[in-house]
Each structure stands twice: as structure tokens, then as C-alpha cells.
Amino acid sequence: EAGVAQSPRYKIIEKRQSVAFWCNPISGHATLYWYQQILGQGPKLLIQFQNNGVVDDSQLPKDRFSAERLKGVDSTLKIQPAKLEDSAVYLCASSSTGSGNTIYFGEGSWLTVV
Amino acid sequence: GQNIDQPTEMTATEGAIVQINCTYQTSGFNGLFWYQQHAGEAPTFLSYNVLDGLEEKGRFSSFLSRSKGYSYLLLKELQMKDSASYLCAVRPHGEYGNKLVFGAGTILRVKS
Numbered sequence: 001e002a003g004v005a006q007s008p009r010y011k012i013i014e015k016r017q018s019v020a021f022w023c024n025p026i027s028g029h030a031t032l033y034w035y036q037q038i039l040g041q042g043p044k045l046l047i048q049f050q051n052n053g054v055v056d057d058s059q060l061p062k063d064r065f066s067a068e069r070l071k072g073v074d075s076t077l078k079i080q081p082a083k084l085e086d087s088a089v090y091l092c093a094s095s096s097t098g099s100g101n102t103i104y105f106g107e108g109s110w111l112t113v114v
Numbered sequence: 115g116q117n118i119d120q121p122t123e124m125t126a127t128e129g130a131i132v133q134i135n136c137t138y139q140t141s142g143f144n145g146l147f148w149y150q151q152h153a154g155e156a157p158t159f160l161s162y163n164v165l166d167g168l169e170e171k172g173r174f175s176s177f178l179s180r181s182k183g184y185s186y187l188l189l190k191e192l193q194m195k196d197s198a199s200y201l202c203a204v205r206p207h208g209e210y211g212n213k214l215v216f217g218a219g220t221i222l223r224v225k226s
Binding site (some may be wrong): 004040043048055056102104106107108 | 118147149155156157158159162201203213214215216217218219
């Protein structure tokens with residue numbers, strides 16, 4: 001079974017530039033998550049999708065971050081304009097619907113803003 | 115609010131046993147997860163507890179006490195490859211789907 005796919009793996013941009021990350025979840029998983037993990041911290045949820053609808057985006061900085069999952073499968077997370085403090089790993093994860101189901105993470109997209 | 119505490123770092127010797135503690139204060143509780151994360155890699159699922167008691171899975175065991183807001187991950191027969199960060203995560207009660215709130219992680223260093 002293929003895991004959660006993410007690209008690009010690494011990205012370096014200057015502040016005020018834009019960047020986009022792509023994620024393809026495990027086949028059949030209805031729930032997709034984007035987490036931000038700053039070095040030395042645990043992952044923090046940015047946004048959660050159920051199919052193509054947003055379930056929780058309470059911690060997404062909406063003035064600069066946006067995400068979509070138009071067809072309920074793959075998803076894109078965009079940052080525009082980037083700030084230095086956005087330097088982090090952006091982890092995409094997915095799970096099937098239901099209580100207790102395991103969340104599976106992708107390998108992450110490493111962003112450095114200089 | 116949500117607060118999850120775990121030690122920042124621990125060191126143990128190959129072949130030994132180590133216990134990583136996690137305490138939590140959340141707006142509700144509907145399960146506690148442990149993940150392992152090697153440097154530069156994705157977190158991988160280790161264990162899940164929703165009822166009080168011990169869950170054993172090979173060299174790894176996880177314990178939960180809901181009344182105390184406490185869990186621990188027990189690693190036996192430590193191997194060098196167990197050097198990693200161990201993340202404690204709680205699913206608050208009533209949250210749709212499986213949203214998890216993570217602690218900062220405990221970096222475990224296994225020495226020979």
C-alpha cells in the first residue's frame with residue numbers, strides 16, 4: 001500500500017515569496033491533515049479536511065496560508081507571502097473515517113525562509 | 115485549552131529499559147497516541163490507548179491513567195535504532211475525525 005506522498009521535499013525561498021506544497025493521501029482515506037512542525041516542537045494542526053470540506057482550520061494563519069482539496073483526494077497548501085517564522089516542516093497526513101483510526105504521515109516538506 | 119508535557123531529552127543504554135512519561139490537560143479526552151520520529155523522517159504510529167491500563171506490542175508498551183491525565187511509553191531491550199524523538203498526542207473529546215494535539219516530543223538517545 002502506497003503511503004502519503006508529498007512534494008517537494010525541500011524548498012528554500014526568500015521572505016515575501018510564495019510557495020506551494022502538494023500532498024496525495026493514502027488511497028481511500030477521506031480525512032487529510034496539514035501539520036506544521038517547527039524544529040524542536042511537536043506537530044501543530046493547520047487544517048483538517050473531510051473529503052473536500054474543511055473540518056478545522058482554526059490554527060491556519062489565513063492572512064498568508066491557504067489550502068484546498070478540490071476533488072477530495074490530493075491537496076495543496078500555499079504560503080504567500082512567506083515570513084521567516086514559517087521555516088518548518090509541513091507534514092501531510094491522512095486517515096480513514098472513524099474513531100481511533102491511525103493517522104499516517106508523509107515524509108514532510110522542509111521549508112526554509114531566508 | 116490543551117497542554118501536553120513530556121521530558122525534553124532522555125539517555126539510556128543499549129539493552130536497558132526506558133520509560134517516557136507524558137502528562138496532559140485537555141478540554142476532553144478521546145484517546146492517546148504515541149509516535150516515533152527519526153530525525154528528518156515522518157512520525158510513525160507506535161500505540162493507541164483509550165481505556166486505562168497497559169497495551170503491549172512487542173518491545174513497546176504504553177500505559178494510560180485517565181484519572182491522572184498520565185501516560186507512559188515503555189521501551190524494552192533498547193537498540194541503537196530506537197534513538198529518535200517520541201511524540202505523545204491526545205485526541206480531545208468530541209473532535210470530529212482524528213485531530214491530534216501533540217506534545218513537543220522526547221528525544222531519546224541510546225548509547226552503547
